[in-house]
Amino acid sequence: MTLREDGPTVTEPEYADWRTFEALSLTPILEQALDLFNENGYHGTTVRQIARRVGVTVPALYYHHESKEAILVALFELQMRELNDRAEAAACDAGADDVVAQFSNVVEAIVLYMTHRVRHVCLDTELRHVSADSRSRYAATRKRLELMVIDLVTEGVATGEFHATHVAETARALLGMCQSIPRWYQSGGALTPDQVAARYVDIALHTVGGSAARARLTSFWTP
Incomplete structure (x- = not known):
C-alpha cells in the first residue's frame, strides 16, 4: 500500500450543509488507528499493529507521527x-x-x-x-x-x-x-x-x- 501522509490529515470539509455527514478522508494511518483504538482500546493497540494494518514499516509510521500518543492526539x-x-x-x-x-x-x-x-x-x-x-x-x-x-x-x-x-x-x-x-x-x-x-x-x-x-x-x- 502506498502511504500518503504529506498533506492535511483530513480533507477540509465545507459545512454549508452542516446536517450532512460524509465519510472523513482520513490518512491511512489515522483511519487504521481509529479502527484499532475502537477495537482494542488505546493501551491494547501497538504501533506495530497500526503499521501492519496500513502496510508500512514501524519506522515509516514514525516518520509521520512521532508516537502512538501523537496519533491519538491528531x-x-x-x-x-x-x-x-x-x-x-x-x-x-x-x-x-x-x-x-x-x-x-x-x-x-x-x-x-x-x-x-x-x-x-x-x-x-x-x-x-x-x-x-x-x-x-x-x-x-x-x-x-x-x-x-x-x-x-x-x-x-x-x-x-x-x-x-x-x-x-x-x-x-x-x-x-x-x-x-x-x-x-x-x-x-x-x-x-x-x-x-x-x-x-x-x-x-x-x-x-x-x-x-x-x-x-x-x-x-x-x-
Whole structure:
C-alpha cells in the first residue's frame, strides 16, 4: 500500500450543509488507528499493529507521527475541529438576530455529530492516557464549544427568551447530556440521528426555560 501522509490529515470539509455527514478522508494511518483504538482500546493497540494494518514499516509510521500518543492526539484534534466548525456553521445558518434558532441549531449540530461520528467521540475515554500538555490543548478546543453555548444561553436570558438561573452550569449540563449520547446510541437502532436531535433540542429548550421559544418552534420540530 502506498502511504500518503504529506498533506492535511483530513480533507477540509465545507459545512454549508452542516446536517450532512460524509465519510472523513482520513490518512491511512489515522483511519487504521481509529479502527484499532475502537477495537482494542488505546493501551491494547501497538504501533506495530497500526503499521501492519496500513502496510508500512514501524519506522515509516514514525516518520509521520512521532508516537502512538501523537496519533491519538491528531484524532482528538480532528474531532473537535469538525464539531466546533459544524456548530458555528449551524449558528450562522440561523441568522444573526434569532438566538432561539441559533441555540436550537447548535444543539442539533452537536447531537448529529454525536450520532454520526460515534467512532470518533468514543475516543474521549482514552484522553486520560495522553500527556498533561496534550490534555490542556484538547481542553482549550473543547472550551470553544462550551463558550459558544454559554454565550447563546446568556443572550437568550438577556432577551427574555430563556429563563436559566445559572447560565454557565446550565450550558455545561447540556453539553454533558449531549456528549453522553455515544454511550447508548446505536446506528440502525430505534431512533435515527434526526429523531435523537429533535428530542434533544426539545429537552434543551426545556432546560433553559424557553417555554415560549419552544412553542415557537413546535411547527419545525417533531420530537
